[in-house]
Amino acid sequence: MKQLGIVGQSVHRSDGLGHVTGRTTFIDDISYPHMLYISMVRSPVARGKIRSIDTSKAEAFPGVATVITAKDVPNNLYTILCLIGIGPNDEPVLAEDEVMYEGEPICAVVAESEEIAREAASLVKLDIEELEPVLDVEYALRPEAPKIKKWGTNTFTYDGKDHCQIRFGDVERGFAEADEIVTGTYQLSPIEHAPIETHVCVAKPEPDGRLTVHTNTQALYFTLDNTAIILKMPSNRIRMIGGTVGGGFGGKVDVLTEPITCIAALKTGRPVKWRWTREEETRCSSTRAAVKIEMTDGVMRDGRIVARKVRSLQDAGAYHRHSPYGAMKHMVNVVGPYTIPNVWVDVYCVYTNRQPSSAMRGFGVTEASFAVEVQMDRIAKAIGMDPWEIRLRNAYRNGDMRPFGKITEDATLIETIQAAAKLVGHELPPELAQMHSNDEGGYAAAQRATA
Amino acid sequence: MSAITVSFTLNGRATTLTVSPATTLLTALREHAQLTATKAGCSQGGCGSCTVLVNGEPTLACLTPLAHVEGQEVTTLEGITPVGGLHPLQKAFYDRFAAQCGYCTPGMIMAAKALLDRNPHPTREEIAAALSGNLCRCTGYLPILDAVEDVARQNGGGER
Structure with missing residues (x-):
């Protein structure tokens, strides 16, 4: 009988040498000259109506390139499940008229450094009318519970049923x-998945109008499709490059960083990096x-x-x-x-x-x-x-x-x-x-x- | 914006960096010295992935202002990697499959190096204690302990 070459043998990981020498390239290890950074302004309340968003002070802050709000997003809806035939799409990329959870993204401050972006983000003035949140599944099903979804129920509809x-x-x-x-x-x-590496995305506009995007997504083509739909851009204009994921466990499949980083790169004409803080990873992923x-x-x-x-x-x-x-x-x-x-x-x-x-x-x-x-x-x-x-x-x-x-x-x-x-x-x-x-x-x- | 100039030894070389005053050792290493082996995991001292050696002591680079290493000796994973080869700890981590996603690995190896430098043949309990500040979310702790134990044995430590 022929001796098996691989089965039954211990084979080194192909990425093992990179890991033990620190030479594996993780997305945060990628930087470009003249790069900008994002800090996200997030909802401070679990449920509310947005009356106004005043970004003027943040925009005037030295070192701020731009502030991105819902009106900058060509198609302001995540399309996570429409690609497998489940709808309707219900989540805005950036909140427009209402916020639905504490930590929901509202506007992105894009600046010369992370420190400047964070400082300027703290200057964005939100006027939000707080509404009673629904925080418990049994309460959500009761008739007296506020109906939080735009279609008037608190459940997903399967074949006309609430279950x-x-x-x-x-x-x-x-x-x-x-x-x-x-x-x-x-x-x-x-x-919470709590990967040691938080969400990171780097987007770089190319001279020919294309975008090069580095992301630690676990779902590269899914992310490409979703980003193209949100940007209203043909997917062959976006070069989506994945890489080694520093821990995912399912937590990096929701296309949460790429569209906004791309919009920031397109709006400023400069490379942009967005890396989540540990707090964002824990509270907002x-x-x-x-x-x-x-x-x-x-x-x-x-x-x-x-x-x-x-x-x-x-x-x-x-x-x-x-x-x-x-x-x-x-x-x-x-x-x-x-x-x-x-x-x-x-x-x-x-x-x-x-x-x-x-x-x-x-x-x-x-x-x-x-x-x-x-x-x-x-x-x-x-x-x-x-x-x-x-x-x-x-x-x-x-x-x-x-x-x-x-x-x-x-x-x-x-x-x-x-x-x-x-x-x-x-x-x-x-x-x-x-x-x-x-x-x-x-x-x-x-x-x-x-x- | 004001700036400070800090001179220290980085992986055996005299190094001078000019940075803004609040710059951490982690940011200085990754973004000013372009040494990206050292990782940012939580940037608040909770996960150990930014562990480097300062005068041989394991140190969280994310909590250390660069100004604090003036005149000190800083060693990163790049500094212990021989050209074209592997440090015994790197070899053991590689052979023992002690890295899964690889993100915590640089910090793990540096924390293990600090231990073996002061205690060449620690017990498994001592290894676990020395690595207790380093989180691995892929939960590969056992192969990591095995790898460090391998090197401790090569150092002449017995089966204790």
């Missing part, structure tokens, strides 16, 4: 048959969504889960970003990798006047898995069954129908659990140790029969 849903089998019948009802409520706080999951399961004494009902609230914060999509991923994953014949899921993508949430490492799914697996332990305890066994008994197998209408083809849960048991030295009884994802027998088949 997305799964209806599979008959959960009420399942609950009626069940020996035990097990309920759990699971809540997660928003989580997207987070993982806060989630509240209520789960009710009907369980038989032999371990079969016969019905699951879920109501889940995803806190999108002030704007979509990737949250409506995250809520749909959540919907299909909150059943877990288990075959349950009767399922009812309602997931609400709820808007509040909080820092927008968006992508972060498995967003929508991670939160679901947390709830599902804690719930599995609760079920095991409620019926006095070993937590390994309850999972293997209910594990999905190839051929099982998933509640969202897809036949399972690539199940590996049983084998993964068996391997994990081996690794931690947990001996499974022979019946469980011999299970296989291709088995026709077992509880899943029985469930298919009863369903």
Whole structure:
């Protein structure tokens, strides 16, 4: 047999030598002569109407090149999800008539140095009429809560409904048959990605009218498309160059720096750098969504889960970003990798006047898995069954129908659990140790029969 | 705008920089001396990615005014990298996969160097304590400890 050259070998990282010598070029390591810097004026309140923005003192400050407001943005709407067919676009690049969260960008001061830009930013006079903010997802759904979105609700609309849903089998019948009802409520706080490198963008206008853009985005072509739409510029006029990302974790996919840096470069005709402070990274970048999951399961004494009902609230914060999509991923994953014949899921993508949430490492799914697996332990305890066994008994197998209408083809849960048991030295009884994802027998088949 | 002139030794060379008075050592290194290995992570002394050596002591360049290093000896990652080669710590970080995104790596290596210079064979606990001010968000702490431990062993330290 031919000796394998790479498989099984430890191979050095291609960027490893750059990392250990400090020669890897991160975006903040890129500078151009005659470069300007941005400091952003952000909303001091969670919700309000903008009465006026007075930039005159900032513009007159020595060393300030220009101040950019909403009227400088050719198409003042982020188009994050329109590119995957989800709308309507709801987030302005720079706030115009209202602010929806504390830290929302209002105007960008562009100056000879970061220090000058910050000093001048402090001279911008905002007149904002503060409005009652909505800060809690349950409150947001109540009739008396102020409706914060322009379309008059606090939820994303899926197919004309205020939530997305799964209806599979008959959960009420399942609950009626069940020996035990097990309920759990699971809540997660928003989580900040906290990359050690903050958001940085450098934009340079070229003599031929094109733009060269260096950005630490995690989504280069997505960023190119969005920036082109916002600038109303053909994308072949923008040379978008990515590079090494100093930590992303999903936090650098929301196109938050490139459009404004490009507008500043076009307006001044000079290279411009915008690097976020740690405070901006923490308070103004997207987070993982806060989630509240209520789960009710009907369980038989032999371990079969016969019905699951879920109501889940995803806190999108002030704007979509990737949250409506995250809520749909959540919907299909909150059943877990288990075959349950009767399922009812309602997931609400709820808007509040909080820092927008968006992508972060498995967003929508991670939160679901947390709830599902804690719930599995609760079920095991409620019926006095070993937590390994309850999972293997209910594990999905190839051929099982998933509640969202897809036949399972690539199940590996049983084998993964068996391997994990081996690794931690947990001996499974022979019946469980011999299970296989291709088995026709077992509880899943029985469930298919009863369903 | 007023300016100050600061003379110090930078990576073994006599260096003089003229900067505005509030300029930090971090800004002076990155933007005046064009040495960009030293990174800005939080610029408020919380993350350790700007760690350099001042007279051999690990120092947060973001909190140190350039004026404070007048007459002192400053060493950055560039200063410990041999031409065409690697410092033993760099080699160990490379071999042990102790860098993921790479942003915290320069600060980690400088903090580790400060430790090994004063204590050539520290225990794993001592290494962890010496690196406790350096954050790695890719959470690669274990390979980092392994890498420093490797060098400590090469220094003649036993398995303690």
